[in-house]
Amino acid sequence: MNVIETEGLTxxxxxxxxxxxxxxxxxxxxxxxxxxxxxxxxxxxxxxxNGAGKSxxxxxxxxxxxxxxxxxxxxxxxxxxxxxxxxxxxGVVFGQRSQLWWDLxxxxxxxxxxxxxxxxxxxxxxxxxxxxDMLEMGEFLxxxxxxxxxxxxxxxxVAAALLHRPELLILDEPTIGLxxxxxxxxxxxxxxxxxxxxxxxxxxxHDMGDVERLCDRILVVDHGRLAFDGTLxxxxxxxxxxxxxxxxxxTASPDLVxxxxxxxxxSESGGxxxxxxxxxxxxTAARLLAAVSERAEVLDLSITExxxxxxxxxxxxxxxx
Amino acid sequence: MRSLPPPARNPYWRFLVAGxxxxxxxxxxxxxGLVANATFGLLKGGIMGAAVESSGGELxxxxxxxxxxxxxxxxxxxxxxxxxxxxxxxxxxxSGDVAVDFLRPVSxxxxxxxxxxxxxxxxxxxxxxxxxxxxxxxxxxxxxxDPAAYALGLISLLLGITVSHATVYVVATTGFWLVxxxxxxxxxxxxxGFFAGLYTPIYLFPDWLLTxxxxxxxPSMMQFPIDVLSGQVTGAAAGxxxxxxxxxxxxxxxxxxxxxxxxxxxxxxxxx
Numbered sequence: 001m002n003v004i005e006t007e008g009l010t011x012x013x014x015x016x017x018x019x020x021x022x023x024x025x026x027x028x029x030x031x032x033x034x035x036x037x038x039x040x041x042x043x044x045x046x047x048x049x050n051g052a053g054k055s056x057x058x059x060x061x062x063x064x065x066x067x068x069x070x071x072x073x074x075x076x077x078x079x080x081x082x083x084x085x086x087x088x089x090x091g092v093v094f095g096q097r098s099q100l101w102w103d104l105x106x107x108x109x110x111x112x113x114x115x116x117x118x119x120x121x122x123x124x125x126x127x128x129x130x131x132x133d134m135l136e137m138g139e140f141l142x143x144x145x146x147x148x149x150x151x152x153x154x155x156x157x158v159a160a161a162l163l164h165r166p167e168l169l170i171l172d173e174p175t176i177g178l179x180x181x182x183x184x185x186x187x188x189x190x191x192x193x194x195x196x197x198x199x200x201x202x203x204x205x206h207d208m209g210d211v212e213r214l215c216d217r218i219l220v221v222d223h224g225r226l227a228f229d230g231t232l233x234x235x236x237x238x239x240x241x242x243x244x245x246x247x248x249x250x251t252a253s254p255d256l257v258x259x260x261x262x263x264x265x266x267s268e269s270g271g272x273x274x275x276x277x278x279x280x281x282x283x284t285a286a287r288l289l290a291a292v293s294e295r296a297e298v299l300d301l302s303i304t305e306x307x308x309x310x311x312x313x314x315x316x317x318x319x320x321x
Numbered sequence: 322m323r324s325l326p327p328p329a330r331n332p333y334w335r336f337l338v339a340g341x342x343x344x345x346x347x348x349x350x351x352x353x354g355l356v357a358n359a360t361f362g363l364l365k366g367g368i369m370g371a372a373v374e375s376s377g378g379e380l381x382x383x384x385x386x387x388x389x390x391x392x393x394x395x396x397x398x399x400x401x402x403x404x405x406x407x408x409x410x411x412x413x414x415x416s417g418d419v420a421v422d423f424l425r426p427v428s429x430x431x432x433x434x435x436x437x438x439x440x441x442x443x444x445x446x447x448x449x450x451x452x453x454x455x456x457x458x459x460x461x462x463x464x465x466x467d468p469a470a471y472a473l474g475l476i477s478l479l480l481g482i483t484v485s486h487a488t489v490y491v492v493a494t495t496g497f498w499l500v501x502x503x504x505x506x507x508x509x510x511x512x513x514g515f516f517a518g519l520y521t522p523i524y525l526f527p528d529w530l531l532t533x534x535x536x537x538x539x540p541s542m543m544q545f546p547i548d549v550l551s552g553q554v555t556g557a558a559a560g561x562x563x564x565x566x567x568x569x570x571x572x573x574x575x576x577x578x579x580x581x582x583x584x585x586x587x588x589x590x591x592x593x
Contacts, residue, residue: 063423065588080585080586087426094420098421099421099424103342103343108339115332144346
């Protein structure tokens, strides 16, 4: 079964009247004839620049925004006409909006949401215990939501969206603002949820790490149209997304050129710091480091992941030709 | 026959309780509200008492004692009845957080109105009761001896609180079209208190103004509950008050329902 199906999905925003010509209104096509199919159990990363149409698409998928034209069904339902039935079968996290009760303890929010989703008392207990355990929420379960750290609140938000075991989980920038450790925990949890429950996942993000660790299919949207639909490998091949190894050397050294599978990007401080780009499909960071160590003494290193903005920019450049 | 779920499993009951509990998180704000209530109660009591005295001890059916009851019961209701026109929903429509409301398998209107009614009910304890106690201590107000006045009065009070929050819900839903609804709130604030009997009993109005007031839901929010609670209106007349309140509740809920249904299609949630 297809969890998400859109056909010619379009949303046009009409702005205020033009100042020069009062009869005309500024039109902005946020989503432009989108045809999209997501099957049960898929894990899809929906990426694109700010204003590319990601959030607008999601809002139409869940029925909080009316399409200008085109058709959309989510878990087989009409999002606008069957709002409540749909709400029982999907879970949504908007990273910047909370579904928890600000003044009440986290536990109380879970309990109210369980009642909203008609879980039995027993089911509420087991499901809450399971989520509290997996997301390590025990220590702040009795804390009012307004006193949680961002990382704690995001875990609680994700748990809140999963209480009723939705078939489809939609995450809109779930890791925004989280530190490395919190991101890592959240990703591990999401991977485990998918494995156990077969939950279909659709997430928007600006974080390449989210995409790499969570998604087996990537959709890139540009000006409301699909610019890419395929696997992460395919995406990397298309744009040649490379990681960058930055090494600090003990002594100023000549440029590290002709290393296998790597390209010298530039040297700084007269060769004390050097940047090497490499394609993870051809070599590994460890192998490259070993090769560098044969030529110079390495004091420190860091690795930069390809920036999702760069990847998207490359895709845009390729498709706009 | 299908049995009803226990209250803890009924989402609407939980919204009501969430309102009560949410409000209890702010004891200092509640105390400040009580101090303001009491201060304005003293001023209002002084003015209205003088008005009764200067007209020979009786004014539009009020004696000094019943006028004092009008003043202090009214002050007691101020924390529970919404006369300022703003609400959480108003803010959430503006910020787009209302999206979360629509992603729950419940009625958005019932969830919001019940949460606000819950807040209003909570305020009866730390603001309502103390105001009445202060009134009894500092004024000549008398409370009715008939238990029926209390029973009917509580129902009327509950209806009054609910009518006010259901009306403020309608104010908030104009945000689906206007986004910024402070103007509508100010209009509500100007009209509601005046026609609800917040400043003077509406029975002091000239006939044409009283007629106008009675054509609005506002007297149902405060004047009628005070009439019944104070024992000023009893028997069939009290029943009539409750009947009018029920009709207004149905009207504002109906309007709110239609506004939600139409407004939802206008909703443009900004940003992520």
